[in-house]
Amino acid sequence: MKRLVRVAFLVVALGFGTWVVARQWDDIRAGFALLSWPGLVLSLLAVIAALGGGMMTWRALLADLGSPLPLRPAAKVFFVGQLGKYIPGSLWPVLAQMEMGKELGVPRSRSAAAFFLTMPVQLGSGLVISGVTLLAAMPGSAAPYAWVFLLIPVLAVAFEPRVVNAVLGFGLRKLRREPLERPLTRRGMLTALGWALLGWTAYGLHLAAIVHDFGPSGLSAIVFSVGAFALSWCLGIMTFVVPAGAGVREVAMVAILAPVLSQGQAITVALCSRIVIIVGDLVCAGAAGFAARRDVGPTHDQTTGKPV
Structure with a gap:
């Protein structure tokens, strides 16, 4: 039954991903015709690196909460689960990660906490790196979005582990769930932020590789691309x-x-970026799923130590 549900999830997620591509196919084809193959290859490689940074951000948070996972099983849970973001509704990725994580002995509450913590970590680090890079490359370009950067101090407070642990504890009590066995630490949060910043840098390189085919190049263009994408x-x-x-x-x-x-x-750059990222998601999910097949074996609940 679990296998059937997993297959159905993948089919639906891939179906929505294909629909996104098919809906804009004429524009996409025209856009890709303007790009060079080296640029597309470099862009895809950078996207794969960026997606890896996102996975390591989530993995660092999960480990700090008490469930360190080996690299290949962690990649499978994260990348396959992330295909759910193409299905309308915001909860499919976390539900998929919770169920796949449970098979590896990760309590569902811990998987959910790591998922929901990843989002503000990515948001906060993205706003910081975009503010710094846009100001460095082209100061006036950040002015229309100054209101967004007002969130940075709020998120900085939210990154304090004592605040995070209090919020998580309150939420779990309201949901009548058991509290987390292990609180988030400052070291874990800083590790996650470091991986997130590396991920944003790789995403910026992905965009710079596409933008390069339209003229702008050099260090300033790369720095600007990092900020623009983030x-x-x-x-x-x-x-x-x-x-x-x-x-x-x-x-x-x-x-x-x-x-x-x-x-x-x-418009062409934005469409091409979207498609390269979709391809990157599929490549990462496929590669992680294939690699993790070698790690299939008995698992244990990471709370009790008993087989699951």
């Missing part, structure tokens, strides 16, 4: 009602790229 993604993260922030991130990216590209070029 800020547009953060705006997408704030929109929970659409699959993977679909549409919101692209609109924001077109606006943020306006100082360096024409509107038509910016």
Whole structure:
């Protein structure tokens, strides 16, 4: 039964991912025709590295909460679960990760806590790196979005482990769940933030590889691309009602790229970026699932130590 549910989840997630591509196929085909193969390959490699950074962010938080997972099983849980973001509704990824994590002995409450902590970590680190890089590369480009950066002090307070642990404890009590056995530590939070910043840098390199084919190049263009991608993604993260922030991130990216590209070029770049990321998600999920097959074996509940 579990296998049937997992297959159904993958089929639905892949179906929505395919629909996103098919709906804009004419624009996508025209956009990709303007890009070089080296640029696309570099962009995809950077996306895979960035997705790896996201996985390591989540894995660091999960380990700090008491469930350290080996790399390959962790990658499978994260990347396969993340395909759920293409299904309308915001809870599919966390539900998938909770169920797959349970098979590895990770309590569902711990999987949920790691998932929901990953989002503010990515949001906070994304806002910081976008503010720094946009100001460094092109100071005036960040001015229209100054209101977004007002969230940084709020998130900085939220990253204090004592605050996080208190919020998690309150939420679990309201849900009538058992409290977390192990609180989040400052070291764990800093490790997660470090991985998140590396992930944003890789995402920026992915965008820079695409933008390069339209003219802008050099260190300034790369730094600007890091900020442009991080800020547009953060705006997408704030929109929970659409699959993977679909549409919101692209609109924001077109606006943020306006100082360096024409509107038509910016639209093409945003569409190509979206498709490369979808391909990256599929590649990572497929590779992680294949690699984790070698690790199949008895698992134990990481709370009780008993077989599951």
